[in-house]
Amino acid sequence: MVIEADVVVIGAGMAGVSVAYELAGEHAVVLLEQESQPAYHTTGRSAAMFLESYGGPEVRALTAASRARFDEAGGLLSPRSLLWVAPGDQLAELSALVAAQPELVPLSPAEAVARCSALRADWMAGALLEENASEIDVLGLHQFYLGGARRRGATVLVDAALRGGRQESGRWVLDTAAGPVSAAAVVNAAGAWADRVAAALGVPPLGMRPLRRTAAVARATGVDRGWPLVADLGETFYFRPEGAGVLVSPADETPSEPCDARPDDLDVALAVERVNEATTLGLRSVVTAWAGLRTFAPDRKPVAGPDPAAPGLFWVAGQGGYGIQIAPALARMAAGSVTGGAVPHALSVARFR
Incomplete structure (x- = not known):
């Protein structure tokens, strides 16, 4: 039939x-x-965020236009600010992002550490804050x-x-x-x-083009649930609080066939290494890891x-x-x-x- x-x-x-x-x-x-x-x-x-500073002009406009539906559904957005951090070799990117999106608030390394105490002030040359970002359910x-x-x-x-x-x-x-x-x-x-x-x-x-993205949750002590999502401007890592630990990712884009994606141990280790370099977290023990496919034209x-x-x-x-x-x-x-x-x-x- x-x-x-x-x-x-x-x-x-x-x-x-x-x-x-x-x-x-x-x-x-x-x-x-x-x-x-x-x-x-x-x-x-997906560990998605609602970020109006993320993506090109088309994506940012679609994000802004989506806000009303999230508000209508109710309870799907939980406030968590976004902190873009930049070492010295990313200052040009930081200046370009400020010029394109003046609503972002420039912060000094010390001000960034005040937002996330695990960051190393000597690792950063500057930072940008998106105060009104949110986690998405x-x-x-x-x-x-x-x-x-x-x-x-x-x-x-x-x-x-x-x-x-x-x-x-x-x-x-x-x-x-x-x-x-x-x-x-x-x-x-x-x-x-x-x-x-x-x-x-x-x-x-x-x-x-399906591209694999890896994420993991690592054990950590002294994590403040109020910390922002922290991402470097070069998109080589990001982390945020997750339960009693920290969610980390190397922000990888590994070409893949359409499949039931699985994390690679090397990518998980790379995420931990990059986050440890930028912070005092000293992450070692990974609780769980996963991967998904992000597909681009x-x-x-x-x-x-x-x-x-x-x-x-x-x-x-x-x-x-x-x-x-x-x-x-x-x-x-x-x-x-x-x-x-x-x-x-x-x-x-x-x-x-």
């Missing part, structure tokens, strides 16, 4: 569930997930969208990997592990698998919009490390693209393919 829908969304990570939510209610939506549970890969492993946001999509009538199919698809009489007919599905429109929100989905549909890929800008080579196919992909914080605005853009509706002017900065 063929399942009929107006729109099929492929991928039940943050991109897929947010687009399904925006489309459901007024449209019959089917959400396909290849795993046995949604958010198994990147979304479920990633799974809470995902459940807001997934539960909302279901309440609006969306059908969610798990263990439903795409095997192939074709267009017949103006509709897409998809062969999935959960059975055939037919729809007028398909949204490719498959994250690291987006190019493989395109290939299964007989559409040229966009050259998406060749120009590292999000892709949202119709595929000119395949009528009825739309992309929501290439969100890289910004996918959680820009999800609300990007989903509204993508849904407007699918339905032909108006896109709010504030969101028009992002690229439609």
